[in-house]
Amino acid sequence: MSGRPENEQSAGSANRSAITVTAPEGTPEVRKGDDLAALLLTALGAEELSDGDVVVVTSKVVSKAEGNVREGTREDALPGETVRVVARRGPTQIVRSRLGLTMAAAGIDASNVEAGHIVLLPLDPDASARTLRATLRDRTGVNVGVVITDTAGRAWRDGQTDIAIGAAGLEVLESFAGQVDAYGNDLVVTAPAVVDEIASAAEISQGKLGARPFAVLRGRADLVREPGDDGPGASALIRPEGSDFFGFGAREAVVRALKGAAADQAPFGAPASVEELAAAVTEVTGIAPIPHGDGLRVDDADPAVVAALAFAHGWRCERDDTNLGATSLLQPMTA
Structure with missing residues (x-):
């Protein structure tokens, strides 16, 4: 059960061609203790949130606001963020992190931060997403989904894309199993990771150097759950240890x-x-x-x-x- 109202599901399905992504400018440097909800609403200005919107936030500003910034280097912090090394090529390590994510250097980032400092991933990205969702609901009265993103590489392909590492109030998978395509073929395992697709769509609008850590995606209200129903979170997409075909390099x-x-x-x-x-x-x-x-x-x-x-x-x-x-x-x- 998704917990979504039927009218929202129908409206979202009918308007997928009208998806928009807005990444407001004007967000100042985020520091420990900053109010992310207030920063987002200020950046949006007259562009108010609406029911069914999806708010996308980079993990970096979440970590900064939560005080997950450390002095030192990625090499210093990597052992504490690593459950096991998946592959190593020279100085590059792909590891399974404490969050269960398989990423280069456990997602530790030394960019867009003061020299000599690093930013670790949030301690619990799904919990951070739930908190932000509830705060936005309290302050605006609107029902939104929240996605927290980070950048990751992909096996077999060059380049990186943003993925969801935290989510609240949102369907993370859109299953088509049991449905039939236009040619009469049964769809058996088709399940788009829509929360990752939302993360990548938002990143195109945010950019890497534009100081736009927030984005609002509109047009997929069918994916947003009812108030109080936060859903399984982005952690539901992490395959259990041993179920991946590529547990080691x-x-x-x-x-x-x-x-x-x-x-x-x-x-x-x-x-x-x-x-x-x-x-x-x-x-x-x-x-x-x-x-x-x-x-x-x-x-x-x-x-x-x-x-x-x-x-x-x-x-x-x-x-x-x-x-x-x-x-x-x-x-x-x-x-």
């Missing part, structure tokens, strides 16, 4: 599989089928495993190689010293 995956530490198991995902594991062992070693109980037996193959393959596929490897040759027994993790 290519080099790091090899190293982690060879090391075989239990703490590194989750990013490799759910255990593979016995058929998938057998195919991988055959492809790498040239030796076809033999069924053995619930698992597999691999004869005359390098045990270290077989163990790494088993680990990467969510299985465990045991040595069988009863035979003269090198024999490995592969068992499901739960066995």
Whole structure:
């Protein structure tokens, strides 16, 4: 249940061609303790908010207002913001951060801040979005959605786009599963991340150097939830550990599989089928495993190689010293 009034849903669906984004100028440098709602309303001036608007705010000014600015460098702060390193290429580290986001340097930013200082991401972006939404409702009486954004790179593509790291009062996914396209094809997994699309649309209007940290998107009232219903937040878009196909970078995956530490198991995902594991062992070693109980037996193959393959596929490897040759027994993790 979205909690959206039917009339809003119909109106929003009918007016998608009339979407507008406004990024007001005139916002001063934001400091710790500043009132973001007041800054936004002042910047808007005579351009009042309306029910169904979506207010978009950069994470940087949220962090500044909440006092999440530190002296030092990104390198100094990175360990405290990192849950694990996903990939490393020279000085660049892609990490899974304390927020669950996978980003370069955990989203720590050294731009648009005083020299010698860095800005960390908000402690709880969804909570920050909820607070701003409630404050705007109290002061203006209007029902808006709120999105907090940050800039992120993307796998397989150059350049960056803004994404939502916090949200309140807004649908974050727009599911088309179960619907049929104009050609009669069933839409099975089509689910646009509309909250990220809103973040990117706002960034085009805000720019990077224009000192316009706020934007208001109008024309998608169908996505805005009823007052008091904040929805799941942007954190709902974060895939749980192990459900992403790319839990480690290519080099790091090899190293982690060879090391075989239990703490590194989750990013490799759910255990593979016995058929998938057998195919991988055959492809790498040239030796076809033999069924053995619930698992597999691999004869005359390098045990270290077989163990790494088993680990990467969510299985465990045991040595069988009863035979003269090198024999490995592969068992499901739960066995």
